[in-house]
Amino acid sequence: MSVIRRLPETLVNRIAAGEVVERPAAALKELVENAIDAGSITIAVRLGEGGLGLIEVTDDGCGMTREDMALALERHATSKLPDEAIELVATLGFRGEALPSIASVARFTMESRVRGADGGWQVVVDHGQQVADGPAALPPGTRIRVEDLFGKIPARRKFLRSPRSEYAACLDVVRRLAMARPEVGFTLEHDGRRVLAVQGGQSLAARVAQLVARELAEDGVAIELERGPVRLTGVAGLPTFNRGVADHQYLFVNGRPVKDRLLVGAVRGAYADMLARDRHAVLALFLDLPPEEVDVNVHPAKTEVRFRDPAFVRGFIVSGLRHALEGAGQRSAQAPAGPAMANWQAEPISREPAPALGSLFTRNYAPTAVRDAGQAWRGYEASVLAPAAKAEMADAAPEPAVSHPLGVARGQVANTYIVAEAEDGLVIVDQHAAHERLVLERLKAAGAQGAMAASQALLIPEVVELDEPDCDRVAEAAPQLAAHGLALERFGPDAMLIRAVPAALAGGDVQALVRDIADDLAQNGAALLLEERLDHVLATMACHGSVRAGRPLSVAEMNALLREMERTPRSGQCNHGRPTWVKLALEDVEKLFGRR
Ligand SMILES: Nc1ncnc2c1ncn2[C@@H]1O[C@H](COP(=O)(O)OP(=O)(O)OP(=O)(O)O)[C@@H](O)[C@H]1O
Numbered sequence: 022m023s024v025i026r027r028l029p030e031t032l033v034n035r036i037a038a039g040e041v042v043e044r045p046a047a048a049l050k051e052l053v054e055n056a057i058d059a060g061s062i063t064i065a066v067r068l069g070e071g072g073l074g075l076i077e078v079t080d081d082g083c084g085m086t087r088e089d090m091a092l093a094l095e096r097h098a099t100s101k102l103p104d105e106a107i108e109l110v111a112t113l114g115f116r117g118e119a120l121p122s123i124a125s126v127a128r129f130t131m132e133s134r135v136r137g138a139d140g141g142w143q144v145v146v147d148h149g150q151q152v153a154d155g156p157a158a159l160p161p162g163t164r165i166r167v168e169d170l171f172g173k174i175p176a177r178r179k180f181l182r183s184p185r186s187e188y189a190a191c192l193d194v195v196r197r198l199a200m201a202r203p204e205v206g207f208t209l210e211h212d213g214r215r216v217l218a219v220q221g222g223q224s225l226a227a228r229v230a231q232l233v234a235r236e237l238a239e240d241g242v243a244i245e246l247e248r249g250p251v252r253l254t255g256v257a258g259l260p261t262f263n264r265g266v267a268d269h270q271y272l273f274v275n276g277r278p279v280k281d282r283l284l285v286g287a288v289r290g291a292y293a294d295m296l297a298r299d300r301h302a303v304l305a306l307f308l309d310l311p312p313e314e315v316d317v318n319v320h321p322a323k324t325e326v327r328f329r330d331p332a333f334v335r336g337f338i339v340s341g342l343r344h345a346l347e348g349a350g351q352r353s354a355q356a357p358a359g360p361a362m363a364n365w366q367a368e369p370i371s372r373e374p375a376p377a378l379g380s381l382f383t384r385n386y387a388p389t390a391v392r393d394a395g396q397a398w399r400g401y402e403a404s405v406l407a408p409a410a411k412a413e414m415a416d417a418a419p420e421p422a423v424s425h426p427l428g429v430a431r432g433q434v435a436n437t438y439i440v441a442e443a444e445d446g447l448v449i450v451d452q453h454a455a456h457e458r459l460v461l462e463r464l465k466a467a468g469a470q471g472a473m474a475a476s477q478a479l480l481i482p483e484v485v486e487l488d489e490p491d492c493d494r495v496a497e498a499a500p501q502l503a504a505h506g507l508a509l510e511r512f513g514p515d516a517m518l519i520r521a522v523p524a525a526l527a528g529g530d531v532q533a534l535v536r537d538i539a540d541d542l543a544q545n546g547a548a549l550l551l552e553e554r555l556d557h558v559l560a561t562m563a564c565h566g567s568v569r570a571g572r573p574l575s576v577a578e579m580n581a582l583l584r585e586m587e588r589t590p591r592s593g594q595c596n597h598g599r600p601t602w603v604k605l606a607l608e609d610v611e612k613l614f615g616r617r
């Protein structure tokens with residue numbers, strides 16, 4: 022017979038610690054949150070060996086009396102829920118379990134002094150057992166030191182990663198909390214080296230720029246939206262300013278850093294047709310809503326939340342971000358980088374110019390694109406002298422470059438890039454990327470107006486064989502596809518009949534198109550809102566209908582493409598987040614030739 026018994030307090034705390042402090046960064050997060058809740062003006066963090074050896078947080082907040090310190094180490098003792106109204110919690114902490122949990126799995130030293138008191142007090146707890154207490158000398162505030170984390174719990178210690186990756190996680194924690202509280206100053210020292218310092222009293226924008234990426238100020242759009250009591254603020258990177266990991270997305274709900282799946286999904290949805298699937302937007306978003314609309318008490322580390330109306334929140338973020346990015350028009354993150362320019366000028370004159378010149382265009386490119394730009398430039402040098410290119414350039418010569426932001430086409434390079442002259446610089450357009458984007462925007466615009474997109478009936482309807490579940494999904498989407506000019510109907514259990522295709526895609530491989538759409542629906546179907554699902558499908562269509570790289574274009578065609586890009590929202594990036602065009606300012610050209 023088993024006997025039911027109450028577990029001793031230390032064991033209870035240790036079990037709770039399994040959830041609250043699974044690694045140094047989690048303990049650090051709790052300590053810094055406490056320091057913020059204490060009303061501190063500056064918070065200093067010191068780490069040793071990625072937090073495995075030492076985590077120390079010193080604040081100048083309200084401090085604790087000797088009695089409070091004893092209480093703070095008891096489970097479920099908190100000063101933060103005065104009305105017992107957990108729904109209305111405004112502090113970062115509210116559970117009263119962080120300190121006892123941490124103290125049960127490390128050597129824990131807490132010193133504190135309230136303002137106006139003669140001195141402070143300290144308590145030392147070693148893996149759950151109090152081992153010392155007594156007076157302490159420190160300025161008003163609190164200093165907590167956590168050493169030898171999981172030192173007596175080898176099973177847990179085994180799961181820790183290298184000091185390097187634990188440090189990275191700690192830095193991320195400080196960064197996110199510092200972004201959530203721009204009024205507080207923060208410093209972070211790791212193994213004796215100062216790695217982060219931000220002044221208190223900063224504006225949110227300044228703090229974000231300092232902590233995320235300076236480029237975001239230039240290559241991002243400010244977000245400032247309100248719907249009733251719900252607000253979304255922050256800054257969202259242009260799609261061309263993307264990264265290979267999602268770590269550079271900073272999301273906050275009511276001032277609390279979160280890694281919430283719903284929010285992450287909404288961000289992905291908003292950028293869906295502007296980024297390749299393996300690229301990620303860079304942004305900092307602050308969602309503020311009435312506390313009763315969100316439950317923060319659903320995750321032990323409080324990094325996930327639950328919304329009362331998730332569909333509203335998701336829709337608000339998706340449409341808000343899209344709208345803001347649309348407002349950025351055909352901007353593309355692509356201004357030549359200052360440092361690259363400086364490098365170039367430092368080069369001895371006799372060196373081969375192509376690579377450095379390439380890098381001028383490439384601040385926001387993936388490494389492959391860096392090479393592409395360099396190659397494009399070398400291609401340019403070669404084909405400027407080629408007879409065909411010369412002839413085209415002569416044709417184009419009379420038109421002045423004024424008044425068109427993307428300039429007037431002067432030639433085509435490698436049958437892939439359009440070279441244009443704008444009033445203030447040299448523009449190079451990737452014709453396939455640009456055209457794909459334009460086709461997509463055309464398809465979307467047709468759909469948005471509710472008008473039937475121009476459609477071309479097939480003389481002989483085509484049959485596409487697909488799995489039954491694929492057919493189900495495509496058939497379900499058929500009404501929306503029809504609105505975009507793609508007329509399909511079910512043809513038995515595992516085939517679809519195609520009767521008409523969008524005029525923009527006439528002559529393409531219809532079979533491949535429908536198969537890609539089916540894949541798209543399978544991959545994203547249930548997860549995405551209808552509107553986003555359609556955008557995916559349209560992006561797939563657009564790719565099928567675009568001018569391929571490698572097709573020669575006439576000057577008139579090139580100019581038509583440039584003019585359409587100027588008119589089209591979001592034409593600055595292709596459907597995968599690469600820029601569709603880059604510009605080298607005339608003054609930068611002059612610098613390259615030593616004229617400035
Ligand atoms: N740096 C600090 N300055 C002043 N008081 C503090 C500090 N850290 C902790 N406290 C006090 O100790 C109490 C317990 O802290 P603890 O982190 O364990 O719980 P909590 O913050 O209330 O809730 P949670 O478990 O959600 O973090 C707090 O409610 C607070 O009153």
Ligand SMILES: [Mg+2]
Pocket residue numbers: 051054055113114115117119120
């Ligand atoms: Mg706390």
